[in-house]
Amino acid sequence: MIIALLMGCTEDPPPFSASETAIIQRMQPLDEPPLDTTNWVDGNEEAISLGEILFFDKGLSKNGGISCATCHDPELGWSDGKAVSEGVEVNDRHASSLWGVGHQRWFLWDGACDTLWCQAIGPIEGETEMANDRVSLARYIQSNRLMAYENLFGPMPDMSQWPLEAKPTPDFEENPLHLEWLSMTNEEQNAATEVLVNIAKVIAAFEATIQPPLAPIDSFLSAFSKDQDAALDLLNDTEEEGLRLFIGDGNCHFCHFGPLFSNSEFHNIGLGDREWLNDADIGRYEGITKLQNAPFNAAGIWSDDPNGERSERLPRLTQTSEHLGQYKTPTLRELSSSAPYMHGGHFEDLETVIKHYISIDESPLYGHREEMLIPQDWTQSQIDSMVSFLRLLDSNN
Amino acid sequence: MSLFFLFFACAAATEEKIAYPTKMLSENERYELSYETDPSPIPLNDEFILTMTIADQINEPQKLEGIDVTIDAEMPDHGHGMPQSPVTTQLETGTFQAEGMFFQMPGYWHILVWITEENGTIEKTIFEVDCCQ
Numbered sequence: 001m002i003i004a005l006l007m008g009c010t011e012d013p014p015p016f017s018a019s020e021t022a023i024i025q026r027m028q029p030l031d032e033p034p035l036d037t038t039n040w041v042d043g044n045e046e047a048i049s050l051g052e053i054l055f056f057d058k059g060l061s062k063n064g065g066i067s068c069a070t071c072h073d074p075e076l077g078w079s080d081g082k083a084v085s086e087g088v089e090v091n092d093r094h095a096s097s098l099w100g101v102g103h104q105r106w107f108l109w110d111g112a113c114d115t116l117w118c119q120a121i122g123p124i125e126g127e128t129e130m131a132n133d134r135v136s137l138a139r140y141i142q143s144n145r146l147m148a149y150e151n152l153f154g155p156m157p158d159m160s161q162w163p164l165e166a167k168p169t170p171d172f173e174e175n176p177l178h179l180e181w182l183s184m185t186n187e188e189q190n191a192a193t194e195v196l197v198n199i200a201k202v203i204a205a206f207e208a209t210i211q212p213p214l215a216p217i218d219s220f221l222s223a224f225s226k227d228q229d230a231a232l233d234l235l236n237d238t239e240e241e242g243l244r245l246f247i248g249d250g251n252c253h254f255c256h257f258g259p260l261f262s263n264s265e266f267h268n269i270g271l272g273d274r275e276w277l278n279d280a281d282i283g284r285y286e287g288i289t290k291l292q293n294a295p296f297n298a299a300g301i302w303s304d305d306p307n308g309e310r311s312e313r314l315p316r317l318t319q320t321s322e323h324l325g326q327y328k329t330p331t332l333r334e335l336s337s338s339a340p341y342m343h344g345g346h347f348e349d350l351e352t353v354i355k356h357y358i359s360i361d362e363s364p365l366y367g368h369r370e371e372m373l374i375p376q377d378w379t380q381s382q383i384d385s386m387v388s389f390l391r392l393l394d395s396n397n
Numbered sequence: 398m399s400l401f402f403l404f405f406a407c408a409a410a411t412e413e414k415i416a417y418p419t420k421m422l423s424e425n426e427r428y429e430l431s432y433e434t435d436p437s438p439i440p441l442n443d444e445f446i447l448t449m450t451i452a453d454q455i456n457e458p459q460k461l462e463g464i465d466v467t468i469d470a471e472m473p474d475h476g477h478g479m480p481q482s483p484v485t486t487q488l489e490t491g492t493f494q495a496e497g498m499f500f501q502m503p504g505y506w507h508i509l510v511w512i513t514e515e516n517g518t519i520e521k522t523i524f525e526v527d528c529c530q
Contacts, residue, residue, distance in 0.1 A: 023503075026441075254475075254502045263442050265480050265501040313444070316481040316497040371476035 015228045023247045028221040030259040033102030033208055037305035038115045038298045039201045041152060042208060050148045051206030054199060059140050061130035063088060068123065068203060071095035077338025078210060083276055083345025087129035092278040094345040097338040100260045100331050102208030109327045109343040110287025111266060114310055116204035118296040121196060125167055133167035133177050134196040141195060153198050157191035197302045212333040213395040220392065242389025245382060251372050261332035261393065268325040270369035272362035277344045282366045284326035288317050324367030336394045350387045417525040424521050427455050428512060432524065441503055441529035447495040449510060461491045463515035468495035470508045500528045
């Protein structure tokens with residue numbers, strides 16, 4: 001019996017089990033994102049260049065003081081360093097980092113958009129964000145970016161008969177901008193909307209290029225595929241312990257897997273209220289309604305591939321109580337510069353994030369918490385190890 | 398004692414995914430169910446199609462003509478299901494297809510099948526699944 005056991009185990013066991021190996025191998029490769037077929041200018045160099053200019057252009061906002069980069073600052077991990085973002089007014093949620101955004105299938109914390117260009121439209125006209133309107137935007141583009149725009153999309157529409165400013169706000173019918181919108185013909189409305197959509201599509205084409213740089217974890221993963229022992233030599237003891245916690249007792253890998261360390265889906269992780277948050281925010285539950293009613297979703301008339309893969313999941317989304325209080329799993333790459341964390345900027349640093357997961361002592365405002373999240377009796381050393389592992393995912397490490 | 402540790406060390410190093418059966422009897426043994434997926438094995442975090450074949454076990458094969466089938470899935474240890482609702486349609490008598498299945502997390506899943514007979518009797522079946530390596 002002993003001999004049989006020994007014969008079955010004559011070599012040193014590999015450092016990781018088969019299931020652990022599978023989890024680790026799933027963390028690579030960090031490829032370029034697939035082209036978005038709903039956006040015909042995605043991947044177009046000219047569109048990317050114009051999109052980059054417009055991303056930083058404060059002229060897209062009503063007051064001329066806000067750009068996309070105001071809340072998605074590359075120096076701050078394409079976020080803004082604030083708990084909740086601030087456009088012309090304070091918003092309800094933290095500005096998501098844009099690292100790897102081209103890989104996502106849902107956009108915004110509640111997935112209210114299924115295309116990146118849909119997401120880019122919202123802030124331009126959002127009352128608390130850039131607060132612009134699509135007619136003013138078209139006039140701005142005509143005055144400032146005409147050649148680049150027309151090179152891509154053809155002649156700008158004739159705006160001579162349009163009001164100076166107008167946009168649809170069906171939830172606020174007495175809005176003067178909405179009344180001006182109703183004064184326009186359908187053709188004029190469509191022409192103004194088309195400019196807005198085109199601007200959003202070039203911005204999205206740029207945003208899709210915001211690819212996380214290679215980080216120390218990628219060197220480890222590259223070595224891991226050839227020799228697990230040699231790969232472990234690249235990690236110090238603390239980092240190795242953090243990795244083992246990440247794929248083991250921490251249960252982190254259930255949601256944070258793949259090259260971006262995110263499944264791009266939605267979970268309720270039991271976050272409680274904060275005084276700066278809107279306590280009516282129910283997360284993914286409302287996001288599904290918004291997405292299905294969104295005029296700019298993947299299946300809509302402004303999509304360049306309304307019957308494509310992106311639109312297929314739309315009819316399968318049905319609201320259930322499970323969606324209450326769920327928010328999208330963020331990437332864990334490049335975390336060092338995008339604090340604070342979570343959809344409401346709940347935690348100021350990574351150590352506090354980890355302490356949330358091991359204590360699980362908050363009561364979620366809505367819905368019920370993912371039940372695999374249970375309190376863990378971790379030491380400070382283990383918490384430090386997990387932070388060390390997360391830093392491996394950061395190119396600044 | 399040392400034997401135990403020796404065995405444990407080897408077992409940990411060679412741990413493999415659990416292969417649960419894809420054919421089984423319903424809870425009251427009235428039907429035999431088997432399934433296949435496309436693609437196979439089940440992909441992680443992507444849609445797949447599940448085809449369920451149902452055979453009579455009660456010598457009343459005519460009952461297969463009138464059954465209605467609903468297919469869903471859940472993670473019992475996590476307290477939630479899939480992020481979307483699959484649609485089940487009948488391909489032919491006794492064969493049903495669920496489109497839009499989606500396992501957004503690895504781990505232990507249940508595929509749930511409800512067979513509703515014409516008289517309203519519901520027969521449930523639970524397949525265990527270890528997703529996904």
